[in-house]
Amino acid sequence: MLFKKRGTKTKDLGNHPERIAGLVDTSYGRPDEPLPSRVEGLRAWIEAEWQHCDDLLLREVDVHGTRVLLLWIRGMVDQARVEEGVLNPVSTLPKRRTDIGHLESVLHTVHVRRVKTRQELNAAVSDGQVVLCIDGSKEALILDVSQPPGRTIEKAEIEPTILGPQEGFVENLELNIALLRKRIRSPRFKVESMRIGVYSKTNLCILYIEGITKPALVEEAHQRLRKISIDAVNDINKLRELISDAPYTLFPTSEETERPDRVVAGLLQGRIGFMLDGAPTCLKVPTQFIHFLTAAEDYYMHFTLTLFIRVLRHVAYWASLLLPSLYVALLSFNQDLMPTPLLVTVASQHRGIPFPTILEALLMMGAFEVLREAGTRLPRAVGQSVSIVGTLIVGDAAVRAGLVSPGMVIVVAGTGVASFALPAYGFVNSSRIIQFLFVGIAGLAGLVGIVVFGLIIVTHLVSLRSFGVPYMAPIAPFSWQDIKDSFFRAPWFANTKRPGQYETLDSVSNRTPAPRPPNKSHLGEGKR
Amino acid sequence: MRWSMLRKVVAAFVVSLGSLLLPGCDIKEVDDLNVVLALGIDQTDNGLVRVTAQIVNPAAVPSAGASESGNGATGRAFIVRVETGSSIEEAVEKFNQEVPHQMYLAHNTLVVFGNAYAQHGIERAFDYLERDRYYRRNELLVVTSGTAEDLLSASTIPDPLNAMGIRALVQQTGKMFRIANSEQQEVMQEYLSPSQAPVVSLVDLDPANHPVMKGVAVFRGAKLADTLTLDETKALAWLLENTRQVEIHLPCDGRGSNVGTTVRLIGSNTQVVPQFRKNGVSFLVTVRAEAEIERLCPYERMSEKTYKELEKKTAEYMEREIQAVVAKLQSDGVDASQFGTRLFTKNPRYWRQISQSWPDDFAKAQVTCNVRVHVFRSSLSSGTPESTVSQSGLAPPAGRGVTVP
Structure with missing residues (x-):
């Protein structure tokens, strides 16, 4: 055995059961x-x-x-x-x-x-x-006559868009529900309220649309919520972790949004939402992988533009996962897979760098993550100067000092920019960690390692479920109808069904006929 | 309980990670590699093989950012090192004892055979080049009439890397006809085909010590038999395959004899049909080409007659050249025109009967040419400036020689 068995804990007199019972x-x-x-x-x-x-x-x-x-x-x-x-x-x-x-x-x-x-x-x-x-x-x-202190409705800051509505949720539950009710003026929009948290007694609302959402889904939500017995649930993430399908995975199986319009769109797809008093976001379940690569803006611009942006976003996601690891694998293992002129350039860039590529990559990525963290935690005014000092001055100085190669700086910066292009913040954070795992594997086993680890990740993704719905839903159990809103967005007149994976009661969402303008001249019959 | 499980998992992970890290795997950092771009193979007087390796010198590779840092230009972009051994692989192995950093052959793009080695037969290199896992089948094989070492040391300005420069040089000709672009897989294919006559491009040094594309070298089996000039290579290409953008220079009669005319074949299409006769085999070579005028004879006017004459002259020229190169190959006894292969594909059974006597049959084979050229456009102007100049200030004749009143 590698480790000795631990002795039983010394009795903690402060944790005496009778003492606790009194408190x-x-x-x-x-x-x-x-x-x-x-x-x-x-x-x-x-x-x-x-x-x-x-x-x-x-x-x-x-x-x-x-x-x-x-x-x-x-x-x-x-x-x-x-x-x-x-x-x-x-x-x-x-x-x-x-x-x-x-x-x-x-x-x-x-x-x-x-x-x-x-x-x-x-x-x-x-x-x-x-x-x-x-x-x-x-x-x-x-x-x-309650008027709990809170801020007024402001612009959505985590998920900003240029087009479309700008409102974001605030910490006040009633106000948030009103924002939703404003968009679905129907008694079918149900807001089931309950209290969770032993001390906090936080007000929690389950939102769904009767007649669309599968009743079993609401029942499942009730069951999961009933099990919660915790001091306080003040934040949506606490709730998310308590009712998650796959508690240990890096990939989020529920979607958090601060935009009422996104919540409404989700509800109309047959999904349900959870809103907590004091949390300025709504938790949407079931959630699929593809949802994290869609932004609210996709629905506010022409569908042809959405195709371009979404494809770009998918590329950016895989780039943010794989770019540094591919660079490491190419430079330390698989030089034969580079075009010769590229190899010559890379070799001349990397000449005299004292670290192996893997260490260089981990160093730069670590520095980037620290800078990113510093930029978010510091007061806003200081945060900007940190990012300028970090990116411009330190990066340039490191290259000039010959500690890192310019190619590595480009790759790490490119990875960062690619991850900034993704709309879902929580999802990006998971890719930041997976990116490190990929780099580690690439440093150990090169491209073969990347392929094997990539397969492991894909297998894991396929095995995940969110409230019973496969995580890779429109792709892995493939459905042409649902793919219409994934890598691209079909025009609204062509998108007539709700996503099949949610097994909605009413599957048709759109009965509008496709626009067919009459092929007639305004000058009269037969005239052009 | 679960906690100890987790510790076991972590321990297993650490152990496996360590076991992966400790032997170092087959990790090879990019700065620990000597990127070999070209190998030169020469034969010494005492029968040994002298291998020249061209290695990238990362300190001196000019790049867009290097001018700023100021440490560029500390010598040439490549280093040339020479080793001698009884075989190529032995000599290559010796580099690892004499040159710091490991030799990395996966990016080898050029193999130059010196004249002496080529005359003794390049098949000694084939097995190694085909078998070794580092070499790609698309590396370019080149023959030089001097030594490979000299060719690989020459400067190919503006390309800083000699091997890349030579490769570009050969590929520029290879764009016109593939036969000049002698990549390893194609040379091997020709070597293994019934004709057994590989064609390898020939690059020599000019007096100013710059590499020049000289034509091709033809091999009998794997032994160098003869070399063809670029003009002869064109004729060989017309015998073998489709060509494009080949220029033909023709003499002019009369006043423009010192200038001549030029026709560019936009494309040509070749068909060779073996014809079996009682007294042996003959070959009908049909070439169809489309051309445009690159330059007209001075004082020539553009007319239908001009087109027709040019077409005729070009076709005659091509036929003459084809017959000349066939005669040369026949006298060398090298079937670089792949007639044997054509015969084999047409009638394998017949080929097997005559394959033993093919060298003699080839020397006696009759070749009939049927060349037709269609000149279909005159580029941007019609008549020559000399023919349209008018001292009296008349308007120039329009189009095909019709004078505008």
């Missing part, structure tokens, strides 16, 4: 209890439950002798609406004696609903709503 969320898993009818009892319970929560505001109002308790969280509510819609009407009630039904009818300027249990009350307060409790009632009123 875990007490409301979770405990049966829900009804609210007390007296305000004193309620107030005592709330003060105990929300102890040390100084952002909670408790306000007791005396309405003609009846005690009314108001509570909300500062900053989560619209202060003006609390004044106008809640406090003013309550304090100017004309009637001497009041009850909950009367209050509900008086407070009509805001959305009102009733709750009966303590957990519902907690949830409402956390959501930034005003809770109104009145003496003598076992119910509380929830007044929706």
